[in-house]
Amino acid sequence: MVRDVTLGQFYPGNSFIHRLDPRSKILLLIGYLVIIFCTFNYLSLSLVTIFTLFYILISGVSPKIYLKSLKVIIVIVLITSVLNLFYGTGEPIWQWGIISITMNGINRAVFVTIRIVCLILASSCLTFTTSPTDLTDAIESLLKPIAKIHFPVHEVAMMMTLALRFVPTLLEETDKIMQAQKARGADMDSGNIVTRVKAFIPILIPLFVSAFRRAYDVATAMECRCYHGGAGRTRMKVLHMTKRDAAAFAVVALMISGVIVCNMMFPAVM
């Protein structure tokens, strides 16, 4: 049961997006997220939407998986869009008591829905097409400038790598401890929420103890293999940008300028 959880949810593949440098993917994602919130009329909004559909199609990951990632946030989307619907200003087009809907409210609701959906799809696209290790490598490389102000960039990246490495191991262990406690008669599936949370304590304590023991072993193993922090360390895989990345940057730049032009040429509805 707990084994179904896949953190990061990486889907290996060989598409154009898979082969991009993870650093470019992160930078492009940031640019894209900013521009989503800078769409002020329907033309620029549809431009962003079309672009979103475009990269989903070329990412080589089934659209069904993207839909699954949207399922999780559907409640948030509904609540925010309904709230926005009633918060519009201007001439009401429909009124019932103190509740009124304006044109502005409808626009707000549509914009907010599409923006959140695009945001989730874009972030999913990054995690679907990039392996967790590539992601941490990219973060380490991008954060390198702030190492100058004594931010422990290498240490943070190493902690992320180790955490990701031990997610499946600890999940498996949780499963084992749960079975062991059930075999001794622990009841975890009945009672109200408080009793259930309490029933989880006999699982958490052994899990914590074992996690600390593992941490100690891992530290020994790392020391045995001459680990002494980031100084003087090399990497087997060196990240480098190619023409492919330049092309991706160009496409996104084109999209961004398209949005800016649309914003300037047509009146804003937001």
Place this chain on the structure above:
Amino acid sequence: MEFISAQNVCFSYSEIEDGKKAVNAVDGVSLDIKKGEFVALLGHNGCGKSTMAKHFNAMLVPDSGKVYVDGDDTSDEDKTYDIRRKVGLVQQNPDNQLVASIVEEDVAFGPENLGVPPQEIRLRVDEALKAVDMYEYRKNAPFKLSGGQKQRIAIAGVLAMQTECIVLDEPTAMLDPNGRNEVMSTLIKLNKKKNMTVVLITHYMDEAVLADRVVVMDNGRILTQGKPEEVFSQVELLKKHRLDVPQATELAYKLRGCGVKIDRLPLTTEDCVSMLEEVLG
């Protein structure tokens, strides 16, 4: 020439408690290991064999006495990393010594720490994975592999650092018989073909039989040492210290006790079969 030389090593984990002197985990051990030798360090739990293993690559430093690795004193902190790049240590739990979530990246961890250039790391990783027959699994996630495979990857991680000696602290204790065979045949191959010095710490007698030399420890001291046949012929001594002998030896020993004429105690099953054939005529 001695590669590792331990001289009268004493070590205790705890400081003096309640006015009583703490018990020494290792109590005056002197041991020399030659280059290219396959040594098995044998003993039951708590006899100090794992503590000894950690002295060989400067993870622990003796309270008194000295350990030299290839001429370097392990208590010299400037030499610590030089020593660790010569002597690799593989631990018992295969899950707790793999660092990365992809096999080849884990094997690369050691050379990366040593600051080896990227192309060279690639070569070393491929070579190390081939040496332990795990090359085709290089892109896998370690948690999906069997215990024996994980332990072989841990060995590859040591090989990629191009160490001259590999110390293994009960590498097979958590493995099933298949995994145990995989690890043992890998070790024998490395010792014979690459002339790698191997120090195997174990409590399985059948594994110790495969070594060039067996060192038996008890209560932090060396009880006896020598070629496997010499050590295991001292059945009474081993039994007195609650240690087993290989099954084949045990059988022959008991037969001898019943009055059957046996001059030489066998060590392996094959040995035992031919011995029995001889006796039965």
